[in-house]
Amino acid sequence: MNKRKVLLILLIVCIGLVFWWYFNPSELTDDSKEVTLYGQIDLRTVQLSFSEQEYIEEMYVDEGDVVQSGQVLAVLKKDRLAAQFNEATARVDAQKEVVQRLTTGLRPQEVLQAHARVQAAQIQLKNADSLLRRVKTTTPSGASTRQSLDDAVTAVKLAQAELAVEKNGLSLAEEGYRKEDIAEAKANLEGLQASVQLLQVRMGELQMLAPVDGIIQNRIAEVGELASPARVAFTLAVTEPKWVRAYLPEPDLGLVNEGMTASVYSDSFAEPFEGWVGFIAPQAEFTPKRVETTDLRTQLVYEVRVWVDDPDNRLKLGMPVTVTVDATANKNINSDLDSASEESSDVDSGSDSRSQ
Template identity: 50%
Template structure:
């Protein structure tokens, strides 16, 4: 009897669970809003103001407003004749300094050493002659045959010749030792400084070319050829088309229904037969009041949070400001690679 009672109880429990589960399934099937959340917003596109790093007149602009450009495409160039002349001058200075380093590293030439030795020998002969002349005048001056002035002149000439000999001997020693290590190191450092200056000039030359940092569309062509460009003066405005985003606002009571990374489907009245895949990429940490910033109990439910829904639009169909409907699937997160992972809030 007790066993039969337990079986009945278990049967009742199973039937109750089945009924409740069936009702829940039917309710979820007939009420997709339980798993889907709908918000409304407008397409937003990021703009990039592109400017040169150098200050010079624009030589040529290769794009017009509305042109599609790819990453790495040349948009405009500056006049480079002055900078190219500076590069040629720097290259010539480097070539000259390289020869200086080679000369110092090679040391004194044998011909220069032989010349220094010959000069020392010649001065030695002059010193011997001056010494003999001084000794001869010294002997005759004692007898009165020569004057004291002649003796002083002979002594002075001997001193001059002895000094010249010391100079020539020092020159010979320097020739034998060759250039100092410090002089060679200084010449090499000067060469490296010239090479660094040339590298900087080449970087500046590369900066004379304005290159698109990303794929997009030229929205504004601000400067024309002949005008002076500078780092604080944009030349063109580039609209980044991938990814675009939907700027929408979620009421505070519904904020708990969405999270970063949730997949979304974007619908537009302009393309009723087509949907665009996206994902929640940003949820503002700061609330905004609508229509006015008064935190009263009746207006507290009017708090909204800005949400950005990123969307890939490979055909560039969605335009800036276009109103769209976003259907968020709050049961699936986007974990695909290639940018679908949600960025950090902030």
């Protein structure tokens, strides 16, 4: 009788556990849920080319060399651009002198010369007036001819015109050069200075600098070849940060979020590498043929990029890896987000009540 009671109790407990598991499956599964992804190590590459078309003078790195950001990789010949730079600099210096001359105005000696020319014109006019008065007194008596009187009158008019010209010249000398001429000279100077700055930029671009830290993957150009912007000289593999291109099955999409920590396993190393989910594609696709997973290849997946911390650069491009993501971290993230949203809603409601 006691055995039957025990068996009945056990049966009731089992049935209760089955019902509880059926209505709360996440309590038994999600806590130990681990999402496994399959992918490959992917590297971003930079195609490096020169901005100038010139012959290569030196190549300082080779394939496999580790380079730092700002390191000089190669240089071009600079003779031609250096000559253009010197010519442009000389033109700037000459135009500076023109601007200085126009801004300063005439020299004091030139102004004094203008004064002297005015005084000479005044003397000539005075002399012409005296001659005209004498001719006028002698013409009625016949001592001077009518032609002499006409010549004296013309001489006075010429002297008056010459005096007017010299006075205008003195006024211009004292006033200096026109503002429009000075502005034009300054504009020409700015244009020449811009040409010099452009040549300075081009001179700097004769050196190829590494834009980021990385490894020289391919050395395509050689010394003595003609470089151009359309021709790649180096291929630089960016090693930091390194990331895994993997694919997340659609049923596991709700278990993985961006920012979650991950472990990256490789067949070449026993210990895993630390990583984190950096990107999940917003659009689904079919599994690419090159990815080998245990799921059907026609299953919808989402591309995932998992950043990997590999300071020793042990993971190589194209290396197949396995990524595991602890889905329990998803709960923590969601709970944090929910609590943050609740706090913000409480703050909003409090502010609303205060405003009322």
